[in-house]
Amino acid sequence: MSAPQSFDAIIIGTGQAGNPLAKSFAAHHQRVAIVERDVVGGSCINRGCTPAKTLIASGKVAHQVRHSRAYGIEVDDFRVNMKKIKARKDALVHQFRHSTQEGLEGNDQITLVRGEAHFVDQYTLEVTLADGGTQRLNAPKIFINTGSSPLHPPVEGLDTITPLDSTSIMELEEVPHHLIVLGGGYIGLEFGQLFRRLGSNVTIIEATDQLLGKEDPDVAECLQQILEEEGIRVALHTQLKRVQPHPEGLEATLNTPNGPERLTGSHLLLAVGYRPNSKALQVENAGLTLDEKGYIPVNERLETAVPGIWALGDIKGGPAFTHVAYDDYRIVRNRLFEHGQRTTQDRILTYTVFTDPQLGRVGMSEKEVKEKGIRYQVATMPAAYAARAQETGQPKGLFKILVDADSKQLLGAAILATEGGEFATMLKVAMIGKLPYIELQEGMFAHPTLAESVNNVFSFLKDPDQD
Ligand SMILES: Cc1cc2nc3c(=O)[nH]c(=O)nc-3n(C[C@H](O)[C@H](O)[C@H](O)COP(=O)(O)OP(=O)(O)OC[C@H]3O[C@@H](n4cnc5c(N)ncnc54)[C@H](O)[C@@H]3O)c2cc1C
Numbered sequence: 001m002s003a004p005q006s007f008d009a010i011i012i013g014t015g016q017a018g019n020p021l022a023k024s025f026a027a028h029h030q031r032v033a034i035v036e037r038d039v040v041g042g043s044c045i046n047r048g049c050t051p052a053k054t055l056i057a058s059g060k061v062a063h064q065v066r067h068s069r070a071y072g073i074e075v076d077d078f079r080v081n082m083k084k085i086k087a088r089k090d091a092l093v094h095q096f097r098h099s100t101q102e103g104l105e106g107n108d109q110i111t112l113v114r115g116e117a118h119f120v121d122q123y124t125l126e127v128t129l130a131d132g133g134t135q136r137l138n139a140p141k142i143f144i145n146t147g148s149s150p151l152h153p154p155v156e157g158l159d160t161i162t163p164l165d166s167t168s169i170m171e172l173e174e175v176p177h178h179l180i181v182l183g184g185g186y187i188g189l190e191f192g193q194l195f196r197r198l199g200s201n202v203t204i205i206e207a208t209d210q211l212l213g214k215e216d217p218d219v220a221e222c223l224q225q226i227l228e229e230e231g232i233r234v235a236l237h238t239q240l241k242r243v244q245p246h247p248e249g250l251e252a253t254l255n256t257p258n259g260p261e262r263l264t265g266s267h268l269l270l271a272v273g274y275r276p277n278s279k280a281l282q283v284e285n286a287g288l289t290l291d292e293k294g295y296i297p298v299n300e301r302l303e304t305a306v307p308g309i310w311a312l313g314d315i316k317g318g319p320a321f322t323h324v325a326y327d328d329y330r331i332v333r334n335r336l337f338e339h340g341q342r343t344t345q346d347r348i349l350t351y352t353v354f355t356d357p358q359l360g361r362v363g364m365s366e367k368e369v370k371e372k373g374i375r376y377q378v379a380t381m382p383a384a385y386a387a388r389a390q391e392t393g394q395p396k397g398l399f400k401i402l403v404d405a406d407s408k409q410l411l412g413a414a415i416l417a418t419e420g421g422e423f424a425t426m427l428k429v430a431m432i433g434k435l436p437y438i439e440l441q442e443g444m445f446a447h448p449t450l451a452e453s454v455n456n457v458f459s460f461l462k463d464p465d466q467d
Pocket residue numbers: 012013014015016017018035036037038039040041042043044045047048049052115116117118145146147148166187277280281312313314315320321322323324325354
């Protein structure tokens with residue numbers, strides 16, 4: 001075995017944290033190796049946000065064409081061309097991937113190693129190279145950014161069919177006749193609505209009693225109603241007991257609240273969550289222990305229990321979003337290169353479910369506020385009260401904003417509305433600035449934007465137990 005190649009730092013994974021971190025090391029004239037076992041760029045640009053949102057944009061166009069008569073535009077006929085929809089998505093993914101790869105390969109300080117890494121000891125990795133053989137690398141600092149992958153649940157008969165997951169569904173070149181979706185979370189709802197809009201029959205099977213289990217029931221119910229109005233069947237409190245091949249594709253045996261049911265579908269999408277990519281790492285060789293779900297525990301500085309090893313992004317557990325992984329990078333950069341004190345404790349969580357209308361979320365839900373015993377007030381207003389929502393013919397949804405009863409600052413918000421993610425971002429800025437709600441209620445905002453609704457929504461503010 002040849003001597004390991006030495007670096008100032010090694011990063012495992014070219015995802016949302018690893019890629020910018022490599023560039024920060026390079027900018028500080030430190031030699032860094034970054035190891036990638038798959039395509040460069042990680043989940044977001046290859047298998048997650050970018051391809052999904054590009055496809056969802058096509059679904060929205062199909063929906064608008066279908067409903068164009070409501071706007072006085074008479075389109076006689078249209079056809080969904082799934083091959084072209086996929087080609088548009090592939091082109092963008094390749095563009096993003098190519099520029100990420102060029103950014104790494106074109107930097108003299110960065111060595112991109114193609115292969116799968118595992119720990120040999122605290123400072124040494126062995127990479128099983130993509131083009132054969134192995135290579136050992138060592139460094140005093142190692143950063144794990146290996147992300148997560150779709151979870152395949154234990155369902156009887158699953159090995160007798162070819163189920164889809166969030167990666168393979170985006171490679172379809174035809175629209176499923178009947179898409180059965182297992183799981184009513186982010187992936188289930190985004191893809192369920194996309195394929196419904198492209199022409200599929202869609203059934204979403206959710207084991208619990210509401211969609212998007214982390215959200216408040218009123219918000220989840222409002223979104224469920226919107227999806228059902230588009231013709232999606234939502235089966236709550238329902239388990240998938242068994243699947244088997246069927247001439248139409250598959251037959252699913254369900255346990256519903258009304259008893260057993262048999263359902264035939266052309267495709268099954270598994271959307272029951274993600275699992276960490278930690279098994280191949282053999283972290284025990286470095287003295288690290290995974291938690292019970294396979295995540296790598298870290299402190300608020302993203303340091304693992306072993307000095308000199310950090311974990312960033314999905315692999316550390318907690319909210320799994322691109323902007324969280326990127327913010328993990330900012331924290332590490334801040335502490336290593338800027339003598340800063342940033343931690344994961346400082347940040348206010350935000351995310352958007354890219355259904356249409358979007359669910360833009362920031363801060364705490366009402367459930368979380370109650371659990372923490374905070375004294376709060378809540379304002380809920382139908383999106384239809386906004387002039388903009390009426391003018392654009394997109395009145396579905398609601399605005400829900402929580403306010404601290406003592407400080408009068410915002411605690412959190414759920415904006416279920418067209419471009420709800422943009423609206424929630426504005427509220428996050430108010431939260432960062434610790435603005436009392438009155439500044440929003442009395443502020444002058446451009447008319448007729450959706451966001452000017454912050455002038456009106458607080459007139460609905462009430463104590464939680466007030467009718
Ligand atoms: C369909 C879908 C849609 C999504 N939409 C959104 C969205 O709209 N907004 C949002 O914020 N988030 C979204 N997400 C979540 C988001 O994609 C992830 O949270 C984010 O990409 C995680 O980034 P990461 O840096 O932790 O890991 P990743 O980007 O997954 O990078 C990890 C990399 O490590 C590599 N790797 C793993 N193990 C090894 C090893 N042993 N050796 C070498 N390389 C290894 C992997 O190949 C991968 O390239 C979506 C996810 C999916 C699946």
